[in-house]
Amino acid sequence: MRSLGDDQAAEADAERWPVERLAAWQLDRLCEVIDFARKETPFYRRLWSEHDLTARKLERLEDLKHFPITTKEDLLRGGSADPTPGEGPVGFSTRGTSGKPLVVWLSAEEEEVYVRPTMRGFRWAGLKKGMTALLTSPVWHRLAACEAHAVARIGGRCAFFWGSILNPRHVESFLRTLDEVRPEFVTTTAPFLFWLVRHLESAGNSHAGALRNVAAIVVVGLPLTPRLREHLCQRLEVGDIFERGGTQEGAALDECAVHSAPHVHEDVCYLEVVDPQGRPVPAGRRGNLVVTKLASAGSIFVRYNTGDIAAFVPGRCPCGSSFRRLKIYGRPESSVEVAGKTIAAYDVRLCLEEDQTLVGRNLLLVREGVQSPQRLLVAVEGAGLNTEELERLLCDRLGLPGAKIMWLGDIRVRWGFREVLDRRELRSMGLNDSRENRR
Amino acid sequence: MSLAGAGSAASLQDVRLVIDVPDGRLLFGCGDLDLWAEHLVWCYELLGVKRGATIAVQDFGTSPLAFLGSALLMPHLNQGVAERLGGKFICLDATADRVALTPFVLTQLEIDLFVVRAEVVGLLGDACRKAAFEFAEARTRTVVAMDVFEPVPAAMASWRRLLLSESAMLIAPECEWCGCFHLRAGLYRLEDGAIRNLRLKSAQNRPLNDHYVIVREPCAKGPEDLRIRRAGEPCRKWSR
Numbered sequence: 001m002r003s004l005g006d007d008q009a010a011e012a013d014a015e016r017w018p019v020e021r022l023a024a025w026q027l028d029r030l031c032e033v034i035d036f037a038r039k040e041t042p043f044y045r046r047l048w049s050e051h052d053l054t055a056r057k058l059e060r061l062e063d064l065k066h067f068p069i070t071t072k073e074d075l076l077r078g079g080s081a082d083p084t085p086g087e088g089p090v091g092f093s094t095r096g097t098s099g100k101p102l103v104v105w106l107s108a109e110e111e112e113v114y115v116r117p118t119m120r121g122f123r124w125a126g127l128k129k130g131m132t133a134l135l136t137s138p139v140w141h142r143l144a145a146c147e148a149h150a151v152a153r154i155g156g157r158c159a160f161f162w163g164s165i166l167n168p169r170h171v172e173s174f175l176r177t178l179d180e181v182r183p184e185f186v187t188t189t190a191p192f193l194f195w196l197v198r199h200l201e202s203a204g205n206s207h208a209g210a211l212r213n214v215a216a217i218v219v220v221g222l223p224l225t226p227r228l229r230e231h232l233c234q235r236l237e238v239g240d241i242f243e244r245g246g247t248q249e250g251a252a253l254d255e256c257a258v259h260s261a262p263h264v265h266e267d268v269c270y271l272e273v274v275d276p277q278g279r280p281v282p283a284g285r286r287g288n289l290v291v292t293k294l295a296s297a298g299s300i301f302v303r304y305n306t307g308d309i310a311a312f313v314p315g316r317c318p319c320g321s322s323f324r325r326l327k328i329y330g331r332p333e334s335s336v337e338v339a340g341k342t343i344a345a346y347d348v349r350l351c352l353e354e355d356q357t358l359v360g361r362n363l364l365l366v367r368e369g370v371q372s373p374q375r376l377l378v379a380v381e382g383a384g385l386n387t388e389e390l391e392r393l394l395c396d397r398l399g400l401p402g403a404k405i406m407w408l409g410d411i412r413v414r415w416g417f418r419e420v421l422d423r424r425e426l427r428s429m430g431l432n433d434s435r436e437n438r439r
Numbered sequence: 440m441s442l443a444g445a446g447s448a449a450s451l452q453d454v455r456l457v458i459d460v461p462d463g464r465l466l467f468g469c470g471d472l473d474l475w476a477e478h479l480v481w482c483y484e485l486l487g488v489k490r491g492a493t494i495a496v497q498d499f500g501t502s503p504l505a506f507l508g509s510a511l512l513m514p515h516l517n518q519g520v521a522e523r524l525g526g527k528f529i530c531l532d533a534t535a536d537r538v539a540l541t542p543f544v545l546t547q548l549e550i551d552l553f554v555v556r557a558e559v560v561g562l563l564g565d566a567c568r569k570a571a572f573e574f575a576e577a578r579t580r581t582v583v584a585m586d587v588f589e590p591v592p593a594a595m596a597s598w599r600r601l602l603l604s605e606s607a608m609l610i611a612p613e614c615e616w617c618g619c620f621h622l623r624a625g626l627y628r629l630e631d632g633a634i635r636n637l638r639l640k641s642a643q644n645r646p647l648n649d650h651y652v653i654v655r656e657p658c659a660k661g662p663e664d665l666r667i668r669r670a671g672e673p674c675r676k677w678s679r
Contacts, residue, residue, distance in 0.1 A: 076547075089521035090509045091529030093537075093544045100543045103529065111511050132457070137500020138512040139530035145512050152455065152514030159457035160501045162605075166534040177459045 014267040015120065015321040022322060023061055026270050029294035031058050034067070036296035040085050043078045044302060064270070069278050069290055069303045072102050088298050092142045094248050095417065104248045106142050110298035111149065114252060117265035118143070118150035121254025125216045125242040127185045129155030134174075134183035136165050142298075143220075143246040147187055159183055168195040168414065175199070175207050182213045187244070190222035194362070194415035197235050215239040218254075220246065221417055223329055223346045227353040229259070231360045245328050247308070249301040250293030253326060261313045261325035268294050271326060272303070273310050283312040286342070289328065307331050309344055334419040336365045338376045339401050345419035348378055351397045352390060358382075362413040365420045366406070375402035379426070381413055455515050458501055463606025466641040472516040474638060475608065476507045478626060480523045482612040483552060485621060485660055486582055486599055492551035493527040494520060497541060497559060502605060504554055504584060505530040526551075538562045542570035550579045556603075557585035560595050587634075587645055591669070607645035608636050617658035617666065618674030620651075624663035629653070 014022065037044040038054070048054060051068050058064060072094075088107025095101065127133065133156050138145040148158045161177035163170030165188055174196065178186075200207055211217075217238055224232075229241050245253035245262045250269050253262035264271050272280050273287040281287040289308040293301045313325035329335070330344035337343075345365055352358045358380070366377040376394060384407035394403035406426075456467040483494065496504045506512055508528040509519035521528040529548070531541050533556045541563060545553070553574070555563055560583055567574070574581050583595045584603040591600070602611040602620050609627065611620045628635050629647065636642035647667065654666040654674070668674050 088511070089527050090511045091527060091548070093529070093531060093540065096540045096543065101540045103544060103547050105527075106511055108511060137505070137532075139500040139505045139508065140532065148512070149514045157455055157457065158514065160459060160506075162459045162461055162499065162501050164499050164532050164534045166532060166536055173459065177457075180464075181457055 015263070015323050017322055019322060022266060025267060026294060027058060027061055030061070030064060030270060030292065033292065033294060033296045033300065033302060034058065037300045037302055041300050042084075043075065044300065046078065047074070061270075064272075064292065064303065065278075065280065067303050069274065069305050070301075071305050072100075072307070075102060075304075076100060084300060086297050087300075090145070092139075092145075092248055102248070104142060104299040106145060106299075107297045110293075110295050111146055113268055113295040113297070114143070114146045115149045115153065117252050117254070117268050118146040119154055120265065121242075121244060121252075122147075122150055122154065122185070122218070124254055124256045125185070125218050126240070127151065127154055127156060127216070131184040131215075132157040132159055132181060133185040133187065134159045134161065134177060134181060135187050136189070140165065141220075141246075142248050143244075143252065144187075151185075156185070165189050165192045168192075168199075171195050171199045175210055178210050178214075179207065184213060184215045186211075186214050186217045186238075188217065188219055190219045190224060191415040191417065192221075193217065193219055193232060193236070193241075197232065197360070198412075200235070209237060211236045211238045216242060218242045218244045220244045222334075222415075223327060223344075225346065225350050225353055226259070227356075227359045228349065235360070245326070247289075247291060247306050249291050249299075249304045249306060250295075251289065251291045251306065253328075256317060256319040256321060258317055258319045260317055261327040263317065263321050263323040264326050266323045270294055271310075271324075273312055273326070274305075281311075283314040283324075286311045286329065289326075309335060309342060330419070331417075333417065334365075336367050336376070336420055337372055338398075339374050340372055341399065343376055343398055343400070347398055348376070348394065351394050352378075352380065354393065355386060355390065357385065362415055363419075364413055366426065367420055367422050369423055374400075375404055376400050377404050377406065377423070379406045379408055379413070379421075381408045381411065383407060383409060456513070458506065460501060460605030463643050464641060465605070465608060465639065467515065467639075469515050470517075471639070472507065472513060473518060475503060475610075476516060476519045476523060478623060479503065479507050479520055479610055481623065482601060482610050483520065483524070485612040485614045485616070486552065486601065487580060487615040488524065488552050490524055491526050492524055493529075493549060494524075494552045494554070495529045495531060495545070495548070495550045496554045497531045497533055497538065497563065498554070498556040498584065499533050500530060502556070502584075502603070503608065503610060504601075504603065533559045535559075535562055539566045539569075542567050542572035545572065545577060545579070550577065552582060553579045554582045554584050554601060555595075555598075557583050557589050564595075587647060587651065604634075604645045606643045607634060608639045608642040609634055609645050611667075613675070614658055614660050614666075616660045616676070617654075618676040619654045619658065619666040619668045621658070621661045622665040622667065623661065624665070627665065629665055 087105040090106045093101045133151045136144045138148045159181045161174045163173045242255045252265040255262045270292040272290040289306045289310040291304045310328045329346045335344040361381040363380045391403045453468045454466045458465045509521040510516045582599045584601045600613040633644040633646045651667045
């Protein structure tokens with residue numbers, strides 16, 4: 001593998017490279033990865049041999065489309081546990097929110113490749129030498145492991161709170177660290193940040209201004225609408241909030257200060273958005289996110305369908321970066337099919353937040369248990385208001401034949417990665433049809 | 440931020456890592472972590488782990504068992520457990536959602552040593568039953584990591600034990616050879632009924648309650664170590 005360290009000076013400004021230079025760089029890396037996978041990874045060797053790709057070379061980036069798209073199920077079935085040389089000593093488990101978890105491995109070489117874009121993203125978000133960063137645990141995610149190293153290399157101090165970002169009960173522990181360490185920079189998940197807002201609201205003034213010292217928070221896990229970002233900044237009294245994205249399989253994205261959508265770190269990963277037939281779709285159209293890691297180290301992923309629903313943002317960002325922007329809207333567990341369309345919780349939130357009083361209320365999409373229902377059913381926290389108007393807005397904006405909003409009253413919905421529930425689960429929330437109608 | 444007793448760090452500027460733990464805070468300067476990674480490897484070796492082992496830990500990410508797992512996880516750590524053993528490491532978060540996934544993760548891996556935080560042992564047992572996963576069949580050596588004050592989880596009576604008290608940075612293994620817990624010489628000392636960490640200033644003393652007694656006879660695996668065993672319980676010798 002050719003180390004990115006060989007081109008460190010050039011790579012420092014990879015985001016400013018002309019498109020042709022970036023494409024040439026990606027093609028070189030893709031060729032290396034495919035050669036490596038063919039030689040060293042039994043799974044890909046078998047798969048590509050079945051598709052008569054044993055000797056296929058890449059002449060252009062577009063040639064990658066000849067290689068089959070793989071899924072987690074393929075990897076679990078096809079022997080992802082087969083060791084690959086250089087796969088590395090540290091394993092991470094995916095969340096398993098859409099089935100069984102997958103274990104991916106990180107090597108020192110791969111981490112070296114990924115720490116630099118992490119530094120780039122953190123600099124975009126304002127991290128500077130001498131700052132203290134309160135970080136998510138590095139064992140949580142492959143990208144989180146790179147975060148602590150990125151902070152250290154920039155010259156910052158790393159702080160960690162006790163507990164887990166996956167447990168709302170640990171918000172108090174997070175606040176304690178925040179109060180005493182006074183970090184200027186924070187990384188966490190969006191659900192954890194919402195738990196924090198709720199905790200602060202219920203705690204009254206006991207933690208007033210807890211985040212006033214924080215210049216920026218970088219969040220992962222849920223796509224933020226513009227109004228939700230403003231809401232969080234105001235409630236938490238922080239300078240700015242940046243979205244970071246990425247997958248255990250190698251996608252890496254960070255938002256610049258323009259906040260139009262996260263930029264793909266295209267010097268370390270090659271991302272595609274494809275339709276259900278696996279064909280790339282143009283910028284602006286949604287499809288499934290497919291990841292190829294541009295490093296022949298760690299677990300190898302070539303054209304891996306992450307299950308995320310995403311779209312490239314057309315045009316170039318005003319910040320001047322040549323890296324494309326990609327918005328990840330959700331996953332199967334945060335979207336429903338209605339009238340043949342995939343509707344993500346993000347889409348519904350974007351519509352409903354046109355009413356300012358609904359910003360910050362959590363919602364759940366309800367899966368109705370019938371094939372392709374013609375009506376979108378949404379459960380929204382709080383008391384009902386302008387119901388008919390909002391339902392019309394949902395139909396108009398999302399192009400749906402019908403929409404119904406259920407108001408949850410004082411029932412609180414826990415913010416999480418899962419934003420969909422089955423209709424029968426409503427009962428466990430104390431809701432049934434009659435109550436639904438009453439509200 | 441209070442700096443009282445920051446590792447080897449002499450000033451605020453020297454503190455590179457602030458790690459909050461239950462009832463305390465650990466402060467580390469550059470180079471402080473390697474001593475503890477080396478110690479954790481020593482602990483695992485006393486628990487019977489060999490070079491090249493794959494170790495899985497079910498604990499929170501800010502537990503020393505987790506953050507000392509590899510240099511890839513923590514800056515300012517030159518060699519973590521995985522690098523020192525030439526093996527592999529995976530940490531599985533100790534929250535309930537993640538514990539439920541553990542049996543599925545373990546079926547993908549050949550784990551030599553699996554260390555579980557005592558407070559989630561019950562959850563893990565439930566998850567394994569649901570998934571029909573048997574550790575005995577997986578040939579995994581299992582260890583429960585428990586604080587000095589914690590009772591031994593009844594369901595895991597046959598598991599090996601590792602004393603873990605984060606705020607004291609106390610990690611003491613149940614020796615495979617003598618069956619007692621070794622408080623490693625040079626790292627810990629018993630003072631006024633409490634275990635004192637000699638190498639990390641930010642560590643707190645850990646009172647040793649009357650559930651433990653001191654064992655006087657030396658062990659060949661650590662003749663200088665202070666050894667303790669649970670009162671009323673014979674030393675459990677695993678191999679000779």
